[in-house]
Amino acid sequence: MAMITLIAGARPNFMKIAPLVRAIDAAGLGRRIVHTGQHYDRKMSEAFFEELGIPDPDVNLGVGSGSHVEQLAEVMRRLEAEFRTNRPDVVVVVGDVNSTLAAALTANKLGIPVAHVEAGLRSGDRTMPEEINRILTDGISDWLYTSEPDADENLRKEGIAEERVKLVGNVMIDTLFANLERARAAKPWERLGVPRGGYAVVTLHRPSNVDDPQRLESILRGIHDVVREMPVVFPVHPRTLGRLKEFGFSGREELNGYTAVEPLGYLDMLGLVDSARLVLTDSGGLQEETTALRVPCLTLRENTERPITIEAGNNRLVGWRTEAITSAAAELLAGESRIGTPPELWDGRAAERIVRHLAGATS
Numbered sequence: 001m002a003m004i005t006l007i008a009g010a011r012p013n014f015m016k017i018a019p020l021v022r023a024i025d026a027a028g029l030g031r032r033i034v035h036t037g038q039h040y041d042r043k044m045s046e047a048f049f050e051e052l053g054i055p056d057p058d059v060n061l062g063v064g065s066g067s068h069v070e071q072l073a074e075v076m077r078r079l080e081a082e083f084r085t086n087r088p089d090v091v092v093v094v095g096d097v098n099s100t101l102a103a104a105l106t107a108n109k110l111g112i113p114v115a116h117v118e119a120g121l122r123s124g125d126r127t128m129p130e131e132i133n134r135i136l137t138d139g140i141s142d143w144l145y146t147s148e149p150d151a152d153e154n155l156r157k158e159g160i161a162e163e164r165v166k167l168v169g170n171v172m173i174d175t176l177f178a179n180l181e182r183a184r185a186a187k188p189w190e191r192l193g194v195p196r197g198g199y200a201v202v203t204l205h206r207p208s209n210v211d212d213p214q215r216l217e218s219i220l221r222g223i224h225d226v227v228r229e230m231p232v233v234f235p236v237h238p239r240t241l242g243r244l245k246e247f248g249f250s251g252r253e254e255l256n257g258y259t260a261v262e263p264l265g266y267l268d269m270l271g272l273v274d275s276a277r278l279v280l281t282d283s284g285g286l287q288e289e290t291t292a293l294r295v296p297c298l299t300l301r302e303n304t305e306r307p308i309t310i311e312a313g314n315n316r317l318v319g320w321r322t323e324a325i326t327s328a329a330a331e332l333l334a335g336e337s338r339i340g341t342p343p344e345l346w347d348g349r350a351a352e353r354i355v356r357h358l359a360g361a362t363s
């Protein structure tokens with residue numbers, strides 16, 4: 001029986017491994033879940049395992065925060081010991097966080113095949129840590145599972161052999177469909193005191209947006225303009241919370257007015273986004289989730305590694321300048337509340353396709 005080790009490290013990984021665990025179990029394959037510990041706050045980690053019904057990790061490497069170099073090095077050092085003790089037939093990594101790259105590189109150095117789920121996404125922006133993580137992870141992966149056709153094209157251009165690449169759809173959307181009814185039934189908007197369908201949701205955590213006071217101020221001014229139209233709910237990432245305090249933005253009226261809440265659990269966030277009139281975000285995952293839900297979305301970045309969300313028609317790139325945010329928000333608010341056409345393969349069955357392929361490849 002093939003033994004698969006799944007790596008999870010940071011918040012956006014958890015919703016991606018959930019359907020993979022289920023599909024691996026349904027196929028009767030062996031598996032081990034390794035949590036690197038990159039994210040460790042209950043709200044950023046454990047809560048997701050519980051809500052999504054992911055079994056507890058077999059091991060948590062407890063790596064924690066640090067510089068990116070420290071994070072990568074610590075994950076690699078601790079994973080080497082894990083892989084030597086419990087050597088799998090294949091290591092599955094998801095997404096583009098530091099834990100993803102560190103695990104792929106460790107497995108590769110030990111001669112263990114690596115499968116990368118969500119391969120081939122490229123923003124073209126090499127200043128983003130995630131972009132480097134994607135390029136390097138793809139470069140050393142044995143099997144590359146992609147979620148959109150542009151990704152296949154990117155990999156082809158980088159000289160990656162076509163037979164290693166398989167377009168399977170989007171595992172995060174598997175999780176979305178598996179949980180949508182539960183999320184709607186939880187009615188998170190009621191607990192937050194905002195009217196269903198009549199509020200905006202904001203998330204912000206990219207270093208390029210939140211570590212630069214000028215950009216962060218400019219974005220907050222744009223958000224303040226949306227606040228004049230409707231309530232805005234803003235679950236604040238720990239990094240962003242730190243910057244808001246550091247830059248002294250918390251007390252300034254023209255940069256506030258939104259409802260700040262702690263990071264939300266998966267179901268609350270999904271329910272909230274599904275019933276939002278508008279989402280403003282710099283997250284990759286939310287661009288995809290709003291596309292699957294057909295919710296209007298403004299991406300507070302200059303580029304996206306997920307161009308299919310733009311082609312689908314619900315997502316727009318607006319960058320960080322106040323005027324661009326304000327005018328695009330006004331346009332979207334004047335239009336329909338559900339827009340765009342989700343991609344065909346985002347059908348809730350991506351994990352099944354991956355595991356079917358993996359089972360064949362490892363037998």
Ligand code: UD1
Pocket residue numbers: 010011012038039040041042044065066096097098099129130205237238239
């Ligand atoms: C990481 C990922 C990013 C992903 C994001 C989602 C990388 C390079 N980046 O960024 O792609 O979109 O997760 O959340 O891997 N912190 C806590 N508690 C935690 C985790 C972090 O307080 O549980 C604080 C720490 O001060 C830490 C900071 O947040 O230094 C940043 O955490 P880190 O994991 O380095 O990167 P993220 O910004 O979360």
